[in-house]
Amino acid sequence: MCFVYVIKHGAVLGISGGHLTVRYPDATVESIPKNTIEGISIFAKVLMSAACIEFCLGNNIKVGFFSGSGVYKGSLSPILYSNTERLRKQIDTSASCEFAMSIAKRIISAKINNQIVIMRRYSHSNLKGNDDVYVMNKMSKHKVPEAESINRIIGYEGIASRKYFGWIADNIEEEFKFERRSRRPATDPFNCMLNFGYSLLTKEIYGELENRYVNPYIGYIHQDKYGHPALASDLIEEWRPVIVDSTVLSLIQGHEIKRESFDVDSGMCRMTEEAIKIFIRKIEQKMETKNHYLKYIDKALTFREAVWHQADRMSRAIDKENPDIYVPVMIR
Numbered sequence: 001m002c003f004v005y006v007i008k009h010g011a012v013l014g015i016s017g018g019h020l021t022v023r024y025p026d027a028t029v030e031s032i033p034k035n036t037i038e039g040i041s042i043f044a045k046v047l048m049s050a051a052c053i054e055f056c057l058g059n060n061i062k063v064g065f066f067s068g069s070g071v072y073k074g075s076l077s078p079i080l081y082s083n084t085e086r087l088r089k090q091i092d093t094s095a096s097c098e099f100a101m102s103i104a105k106r107i108i109s110a111k112i113n114n115q116i117v118i119m120r121r122y123s124h125s126n127l128k129g130n131d132d133v134y135v136m137n138k139m140s141k142h143k144v145p146e147a148e149s150i151n152r153i154i155g156y157e158g159i160a161s162r163k164y165f166g167w168i169a170d171n172i173e174e175e176f177k178f179e180r181r182s183r184r185p186a187t188d189p190f191n192c193m194l195n196f197g198y199s200l201l202t203k204e205i206y207g208e209l210e211n212r213y214v215n216p217y218i219g220y221i222h223q224d225k226y227g228h229p230a231l232a233s234d235l236i237e238e239w240r241p242v243i244v245d246s247t248v249l250s251l252i253q254g255h256e257i258k259r260e261s262f263d264v265d266s267g268m269c270r271m272t273e274e275a276i277k278i279f280i281r282k283i284e285q286k287m288e289t290k291n292h293y294l295k296y297i298d299k300a301l302t303f304r305e306a307v308w309h310q311a312d313r314m315s316r317a318i319d320k321e322n323p324d325i326y327v328p329v330m331i332r
Contacts, residue, residue, distance in 0.1 A: 001038040005280050006046055007273055013040075014049040037061055039207075041200070043068055043276065048076075064203045069270055070196035071184070072203045083213035090218050090318050100220040102323035104150050107221065107237050108157045110328035112140035114241040115164040117331050122171065122249050132163040150221065157237075164241075168249070175259045176252045185269070189262040190248065192269040196276075197244035197283055198236065204304070205239075206232040208311035214318065235310060238328045242293075243303055247283045256282065293329045 006013065010025040020037055022030040034055065040063045048056075048063075056063050056076060063076040093099040116136050139156045147153045165181045168190075172178075178188040186192035206229050209216045219230025221237070251257045261275035271279065290300040294309055301309065306329065317325040 002032065002036050003038055003284065004032060004040045005043070006040070007043045007276050007280075009044045009046070011044065011046040012049070013046060013052045015051040015055050020052065020055070034059075039064070039204075041066060041203070043070070062207050064207075066199065066203075069186070069192070070199040072199045072206075075203070075207070077207070077210070080210055080213065086213055086315065086318060087215060089321055090215055093318055093321055093323075094218050094220060096321075099321065099323050100150060101147075101153075103220040103234070103317075103326060104153045105145055105147065106323070106326060106328045107234060108153050109140050109144045110238040110330045111157065111240065112136050112144070112160045113330050114238060115160060115245075116140070118241045118245055118249070119164065119167055121246075122168075122253065132167055136160045136163055154221065168245075172249070173252050173255075185267070187267050188264070188269050189259055189271075189275075190252070192262060192271055193248045193251070193257075193275075193279055194244060196271060196279060197247060198240065200283065201239060201244060201307075202229070202232050202236050204307060205235050205311060208308050209235075209314070212311060212315040214311070214315050231314075235314065238310075238330075239307065242329060242331055243283070243286055247279075247286050251278065251282055293331055295327055 004020065004022070006022060008024055012023045014021045014023065015034070016031070018034050019031045020034055022032075024030075037059075039061060040056065042063065043066045053076065055061070057078045060078055065073045065075065067073060116133055119133060139160055143156050144153055147156065161181070169178055169180075172190065176188075176190050178190045181194075182188070182191045183195060186195050206216045209232060214231065216229040216232040217224070219232075219234045221234045222228065222230040224230060257275060257278050261272050261278065263270045263272060287304040288302050290302055291306065292300055294301060294306050296313075297309065310326075310329065313326050317323055
């Protein structure tokens with residue numbers, strides 16, 4: 001199975017026999033067997049033929065639309081019928097302090113643990129910032145589990161993330177040094193790649209929640225906000241260091257991407273077409289890499305399969321109204 005990414009303006013997506021075709025303005029054509037396509041992500045102004053739209057809708061192939069900088073705008077997807085009983089339980093559990101606190105503690109503890117592991121993996125000998133690691137360990141193992149409110153948990157997560165990104169800023173390759181974590185707009189190449197990767201992953205989680213008739217907007221950690229998929233934002237937290245951060249660090253520390261592949265103007269940074277191609281190739285390799293990180297499954301899974309299983313696990317926790325069913329990913 002494959003995921004199609006379209007990043008050139010003026011491309012035309014169509015169907016020809018048993019293939020999806022992508023025709024570019026320079027007259028070149030890419031052809032992909034229809035039965036291998038699992039999803040399409042579009043980062044440019046393109047056209048889709050009626051036959052292509054009908055094919056995607058008829059085969060439950062989600063088409064995600066992004067801005068050139070990777071901000072997720074929406075998707076073309078077939079009608080998804082609601083599971084009303086699950087929706088009611090999701091609303092009830094989101095209003096339950098006990099359920100929400102349990103989910104928040106699990107996910108944030110796992111995220112901090114995963115950040116520490118990434119720091120250890122990318123320290124070549126003596127780990128600089130041992131004090132930060134100690135503080136983060138303490139929060140993961142003691143502070144977060146004992147927290148008495150969601151706001152306090154979010155506060156601990158914020159402290160850990162500042163120390164984590166501060167450590168990365170001190171240890172990253174010189175040409176990719178950055179001052180702080182910046183979101184929209186990204187002010188440097190490092191943050192630009194993070195934002196791009198987080199947007200891709202959020203879209204994937206969003207789609208998997210919808211496929212399971214779970215509302216992506218009703219969450220447990222992140223507050224309700226118009227247009228914000230709170231639950232998708234909750235579920236991405238444990239995966240941020242594992243999938244996106246590690247991909248960005250690997251590209252930089254492995255000298256697979258150059259600073260010249262980014263445009264920086266008036267404090268705003270954008271990825272060039274070359275940078276997008278390099279990043280997508282790398283993160284797709286990551287998503288198809290197998291691991292044994294899910295404790296409740298006794299076989300190797302790709303990261304993409306593991307993300308799918310976690311979305312399914314959340315739906316089960318909601319159905320049973322039991323947060324213990326959700327087991328977050330904690331890497332070693």
